Amino acid sequence: MKADNVSMQGGGYYNENSNLQGQAIDKSLELLRPSGHQGLSIILADYGSSEGKNSVQLFSQYLKTLPSVTSATLVFNDTPSNDFSSLTLTIHQNWDTLSLGGSISINTLLSPRSYFEQVLPDGFVDAGFNFTALHWLRNMPDASSTSSSLSAAAHEDFVTFLSARHKEIRQHGTMTICIPSDGEISVLPTFRCFEASLRNLYDKYQVDPTIARRLPMYFRTLDEILTSIAAVDTNWSLKSRHNLPLMHTSWSPEVIEASSEEARMAGRKRYTDAVAGFALAACSQVFIDGLKPQGYQGESSEDEVIRLKERFMTDLTFAFKEEFPCTHCTDKVGFTYTLLQLERL
Template identity: 35%
Template structure:
C-alpha cells in the first residue's frame, strides 16, 4: 500500500502551526552550525539542499545559519544555491512566499543567494551526482515510503498489537533509511555532509503514545456511530514510525563503518519540548491546549485523513469533526508530551 503523495495542510497552515517541530529544530541548531563549519567548500559556489522543506517556515533558521557560517570563513563561497525539495503535492506557493516575505528569510542576509524548489520524493534521486555540498532534513523521515501492512487495530503500525505488523514496519523503516542514504550518497560531493532530524524513541517509548491513543479513540468512536466505515478506518493506519539509535547505526555497522560511501559522524537521541504544555503551564487554559494539539494534527495529518474518506462523503467536514473530538479529548486531561527526536550526521568519503 503506497503512502499518500500529499504534503502538509496547505494555504500556509503548516507554517502557522508547526511550533512543536520548530522547538526541536532550535535545540539542534548549535550542532548544525558545527557541521556547516566543518564542511569544506571545494569551489566558488555552494549548493545547500533542504530535503523535505514543507512550506519553508522552519527552514529559515538552518539555512540562515549555513549562509552566515560559510560567509564568515576565509574560503567563503561567491554565491549560494538553496534548493528546497518536497513531494509534488506540497504547498510550494507558501514556501516561496515565506522565502520572499518572511522577516527571518535567509534572502535578507545576502543578495547572491539563489533559491529554487523541486517537487519530487527523496526516495528517488533528485539532483545530479556529486552536486550537493550540504543537506538539511528535518521532521520527515518518520514517514515511510509506503504502508507495509494494513492494521485494523491501531492508528500507527509501529504501536500495533500485532507482532507481524510491527515487524513489517521495522523492515520498511530499515529499507527506507538505506534507500534514502544511498540516494543522498550519489548526490553529495566528496566530503559533503547531510544533517537529519526525525521522530525517534527511547527505551520508554516515543513519547507520542497518549496522543496517538487519544486520536485512535476518536476514530473508533466515529466508526461506532457510523460516521466512518471499517474501510475508512483501515485506511487511517498511517505510514509512520520512529527509529532508535540501533536502527540508525545498523547500515553503517553492517558495512564495517561505512554505508554507500557514507560514514556516520554523529548520532544521538534528544528529548524535545512540548510548546502546548509550556503554554498551558503559563495560562491554565485547557481549551487552548486542545486547540494547539488540534492545529498541529491538522497541519500534519489532515490531507491523509481526507484522502482516506470515501470521496462521496464530505471529507473536509468529517476530518474537522474528528479533530474537534480529538481536541476535546486531550483538553480534558492536559499532560506533557515528552517526545524524542533522532539527530544523524553523515559525511561522504573523500573517494566514491
C-alpha cells in the same frame, strides 16, 4: 494512497503549526560541528521542506556560520502533493532573511519528487538536511503489518534514502538528519486521541478509526538507526550523534500544577489547541483519504466533495480538542529526536 506521496497540510496551516519542528532545527544547529566549507558559493538542499517556514530558518541560520560564502543555491524538496504554491510564497516573503539582508546572492530551486528517489544531479549538493521527516514510511502499513515488518521497512527506507543522497552529495559533503525516534516523549498520545475521535465521528463519516493505528510512521530505536547506517558504511561516515528529547513548545508546568484552577485550565487549553494543530497539520491527509465521498449521501460532485472534506476536518478538530484534555493532556507530546551528521565518502 502511497505513503511516500503524503504531504503536510497546506494553505499556511503547517507553517503555523510546526514550532516544535523549528525548535529541533535551532537545537540541532547549536550541536552540529562548524562547517569546514571554504568556498565562495555553496549548494544546500532540504529534503522535506513542506511549506518552507522551517527551511527558511534552517538555511538562513546555516548560512550565517559561513562567512566566506557570497552566493548560495537553495533546494527545497518535497513530494509532488506538497503545497508548492504556499512554499513559493514563503520563499518570496522571506527573501531578505534567506539572503541575510542581501549580503548573499541566492538562487532557489524546487524539487517536487519523493526523496526515496534521486531528485538532483550527481555530485550537486554540498550539504543536505532532513528534519522531522524520515519517520514517515514509503509504503502504507496494512492490517497484517507487524513490528518486525515495519522495522524491516523502515530499515529499507533509510538505506534507500542514504543511497540516493550518496549520488547527489559531493564527496566530503555532509548530510544532517534529525529523525523522530523511539523514546518517552512521543506523538503516540495523539494517535490514540485520533482513534477515539474517529470512533465518535464514525456514524457520520465512516472513516475507519483503526487507521490511526496504521499511520505510515515508524519510530526507530537507536540500534535500528545505527544498523541502517552500518549497511551503507562504505558510502557514509557517521561524524556525530546526539539525543534530543523535545516536548511540544506549548507545554508548561501549568498543565499539571498551577496556582489556580483557572490557570490550570488555561494552560491545558493552550496545550490542547497547539497539539491539535501540530498533529492535524501532519496527519490530516491520511484521514481525509479515508473518506468515501461517493458513498456519502449521494455526494459526488467536486464541490460537494470539497465541502465534505471541510466539514470532516472541522468536526475532527473539534472532536480531538474535546477528547485530548479529558484523556491525554498530561501526556508528554513531542519528539525524541536522534540527530546525525554524516560525511559522504
